[in-house]
Amino acid sequence: MPLSLPFVRAFRIVRDLLDKEVIMHIYRTHTCGALRKEQAGLEVRLSGWVFRKRDHGQLLFIDLRDHYGLTQIVVYPESPFFEDCQKLRLETVITVTGQVKMREPETVNPGLPTGEIELVAATFSVQGSCEPLPLYLSGTEEEAGPEETRLKYRYLDLRRDTLHRNILLRSSVIASLRRRMIGHGFNEFQTPILTSSSPEGARDYLVPSRVHPGKFYALPQAPQQFKQLLMIAGFDRYFQIAPCFRDEDARADRSPGEFYQLDIEMSFVTQEDVFAVVEDVIHGVFTEFSRQAADKPPFRRIAYQDAMLHYGSDKPDLRNPILIQDVGDVFKDTGFKVFRSVMEKGGVVRAIPVKGIAGQPRSFFDKLVEHAQSIGAGGLAYLVWGPEGVKGPLAKFMTPAEGEKLVAKCGVGTGDVVFFVCDQEKNASRIAGDIRTKLGRDLDLLEKNVYRFCWIVDFPMFETDEETGQLAFSHNPFSMPQGGMDALMTQDPLTIKAFQYDIVCNGTELSSGAIRNHSQDVMVKAFELAGYTREDVESKFPALFQAFKFGAPPHGGIAPGVDRMVMLLAGESNIREVIAFPMNQKAQDLMMGAPATVTEKQLRELHVKVNLPQPKKEPGV
């Protein structure tokens, strides 16, 4: 059917108009970060948010902001819309058309990339009006408002410069990780989000099945088994920016519910092969996105046992110069009864040497002793190497020979102090580690502007469960025990180490990984030691159990936390500052109102009946 004449005529009119306007997009010809003195004289159109307004009565400045930057708009009182602009509320979305003008030299703003020019408004329109804001957007993070409000109005908070840049940094980091992994010959995979519950590990998020009454999917805590199965499928090198779901309580550096890992798995590799890839990728990303110095590969390797001894932690902050020492041999014949009796019961003595703090006032030492007691230490002895010799509560029990040994072991001299923790080994490590961290922080001893990386290696395969006294996996049950089947058959299980490793940056654990066990026999034996029967293993890990029978390659991997990496790169101490739409500490999304109740109909379809806990008693009844 031919087009009617009126339609053709109308079409021509529209086309002619468009032709005239063809250089002018209806919203913008440039972004708010684009204009420079080179564009002076040009007729342009900008759209963005009214960030700030400076009203001089006969002259009005508007800072127009978009994703790309800020441009100063000038409105003169001759403009028919001058009064409308005076009344504009901040964060209104507007479109402004006009000429780019060079600023007078004395009015240039050197703090702004677009500070040499301004846009003189000739036409103006409102695209999106704005009510008074619940948040203050142009201030600092602290001025932004309470976190509850920030989370509820997250889309507003995300306009703030720091948060906006953090989210962009995250985007760039992830793009870079992908590029680097692909460069190392890895392929990216997707693995199921609706999967089955795994018996080990954290609590699962469950999803009821409509089709299978009474049955549930679980969201993956990590794609652990899938990535191993991809290795068995022969794909050789796997990676994924993988969402992981764990129903565990939050911390400042741990988002509740969900988080992302750079999940990696490789076939036919040793631990060192995994380290080489990860070191290259991590060092690359940290030097790409931060001006802070970052340790160059190879990163330090510290055996788990040494980490616990010298740092009192399996995630040591190497920026802290304090090195804990075992000084049991110094005190083996000590006259100090407290140490003696603890050591007779198998305890240890740990020394925490600190340089140059002999001049601290008495209150400093008293407060530290108090702190030590608050975290479960019996006490905190110390020696001060002052100008008039060695002093402190322990001094009168020390022989000159013991003093010399101590000086040699701890490398201390005049002006230095050594604190002593005496307890059973596990406690002594924990307390000494806590005090090391506290001293480092309180005395400002940490190296500045540097990322210190290390690998913690040789984790024990098993540990004793403190509640049950039973042998349990200390980390990942899929790890290869060092010594293989032989070790499982002949060694004391508590002495068996695993090819299990952590990568740590500035005291933050970025990731755990392992060379996996890929033999069914070893799997069964390892689980047997941890109290599982062959049938348990077969029913709980049906895929891996079967797959190990059909030609499984040796393989291993790791999964650095993406959120934590971005956190370190952004210099943020709270993980919510690097997540676009985070949940609060109680795992609620205040913006979307999740979790929420659902309708009876939905529950019926899912064959789910809600069994609520008893409501708490009303107060004052």
Next chain:
RNA sequence: GGGGGCGUAGCUCAAUGGUUAGAGUCCCAGAUUGUCGAUCUGGUUGUUGCGGGUUCGAAUCCCGUCGCUCCCGCCA
């Protein structure tokens, strides 16, 4: 599940158990021609989280409770 901190105007915070709970900011009105967190003048804004108690009198002290946050537990 346990412990600490916080809770006063939309927001940031102040207020010795004692006058009508204040200031900055936001918002509203006015002034203002070169600002860039513009400035100046004036104004509105309150269930002091909620519920009890002590007291002549409570934002303030006590008890409980709720919310947020940090930590412990938990996180193969």
